[in-house]
Amino acid sequence: MKTKLVLTFMLVFALLLAGCSSSSSTKEDESGKVVLKFLHKWPQPEYAPYFEEVVKDFEKQNPNIKIKMEAIADEPIKDKLRVILGGNEVPDIMFSWSGEFARKFVRANAALDLTPYLNEDTAWKNSFIPASLQPFTSDGKNYGIPLRFNGKFFVYNKKIFEKYNLQEPATWDEFLQTLDTLKKGGETPLILGNQDPWAAIHYLTGLNQKEVSQDVRMKDYNPGSGEFTDPGYVKAMELLADLNKKGYFMKNVNSSSHDMAKQLFFAGKGAIMYVELEEFADMDKNMKGNWGFFPMPSIADGKGNQNFITGAPDGFIVSSKTKHPKEAIQFLKFLTSKENSLKLVKEIGWPSPIDGATNPDTALKEVAEGVEAMKKAEGMAEWLDTDVHAKVADVYLSNIQLLLDGSKTPEQIIKEVQKVAKQVQSEVE
């Protein structure tokens, strides 16, 4: 009797286990095709069709490869990537930001070293603007292939600027004067939607770079040696807080989203807004001919290189667990071919990292000019929230709203940053 009970118990248990495990076996296509899983972050209806077309073209040219595509939006993909990488169904090719965001996957041995593939095909390697490959490197090895080359610029409303006879400011002092004139004239000088705090972090990205010397900043941004004791970090936050104290930002920055703020800018409710190069197409659609742009003005006594531009490429990494590295590279080559890059620039208006793809013939005049400005720049300040360790980024992200509403001072915030940076140092070997 007892054995029967035990047997039943075991049977049920076995059934349960079987039910759990059968779903995780990997599925190879019936017809013997190679299946590549491809994860990107653009499910929006204005961008998704481009990827669908490219995938279709690729499958037509390579009938033995099938691409399984999936898209997850910007904010959720930050969390999902971490979960997916821990599971059994890791995509072969997946989106990643450059800098520390990709490097933490490299440290965990989750990303494939792409250096041999790039060196094998120098024509491919040389087709990229060098500055776009560099942010994806770690210890001199390449881990990512850039798809876009994104930069951050101030855009302004030309009509409002003309009304007050204003020029594009080149220095921070000129910038402050411009803002002051606008404020006195009763305009809202700066539009900012900081509900998701990356918006203000992008200001701080540039300000940190301009205030702190390159060596110190690179040492601090490295999780293994970050200290953040340079006074430049406090100064950078002070400059940002001052913009708010003097009333240059619009009202309710912390409860307006970036998109909502953009609508205000389109409606002429403010003079200047800080946006990404990829949004230029949107600007042109809504304010045809009535907008111009300038990079973040230089700071006279700043210790950083003043000829840097804020921005970074983003693109794709290949999973170290992939069974088909060759096919994955083949797809990435197709994705970054001159032909598809031209198409990318033309159809969705994104700046391409392929040399010569973003030119006045294919792209919007302003986008081409923006890419030109980035090529001329001596370096890039990569996004603060993806270029430092996630825990340090989190301190910045959650405090920047409090900096703007005045409830925390730069000194208080940098103390927290230093504390977490120390903790991170001890955890990363």
Next chain:
Amino acid sequence: MRFACPFLEGEDMTRTFRNSRTALLFILPALLLILMFVFLPIVLNLYNSLFRWNSFEVGRAFVGLEYYGRLFKDPIFFTALKNNSLYAVISLLFQVGGGLVIAAILEDKLIRRFQPFFRTVFFIPSVVSIAVVGLLWQLLYNPEVGLVNGAMKAIGQSEWARSWLGDSEVAIYAVVAVSQWQYTGYMAMLFILAMQKIPYEYYEASMIDGASKIKTFLFITLPQIKEMILVGTVITVIGAFKVFDEVYIMTNGGPGRSTEVLGTMLYRAAFRNDEMGYASTIGTVIFVITLTLSLVQLKLGKSGQEV
């Protein structure tokens, strides 16, 4: 049954034994499922909280109770505890207290004719998906175009208008308020169901004795639905300590960390800061808190004696 057992002999005895064994066989699958998907994860979670690890790395480092020490020194943990407690207290007041009052009013003879209408109206918010509710209220709270500030201005109290979700002083109350809007009707519904089971004779008798409406409510309705009130209280309080979606969608813990609750803190640790061990620690603490609270409540309510 228990008393009968000793007097059973021979075949009767085996039959009872066999019966209970059959019963056991029937609950076995459910028991196994619960063991595998509830109790095993709880134990594993406790074990996981002793390591430093993240979801995409293979290795893990043993850190012992370090994370527990860190948690109890983390100021954000106390912000989160405070916010969860606020959630619990306000929810008890509005959902259980307010729900009771609404239920009693709708059950009153005079209004009962319209009860289906009101019941539906009050119940509707709780069937709307939480993601939709979050986005809806984000718009309502919007300082520029939102209805809430518009209403404040319309009644001439424009100094009350503010940036509801962007002000660290009031943001948590704004978020809690949404939950009250959503679930008070649901609670009222549960109470109405319980009240409908009360025999009408009690009310008749008290009416003849000349008891006022308030007195009937206090001395007949309340004691009769005691069990349901207890269930409601347990659900509300535990829900308040498990809350996640509302906060995540509306403020994601911001501005700053002012609306952080234990749930969002856990999520942030796990999926933003890559500290699964710390997240497991928070998970264990949430479990201990909710377990203690429900045990206390069950003890106080002396449940299990009725129903």
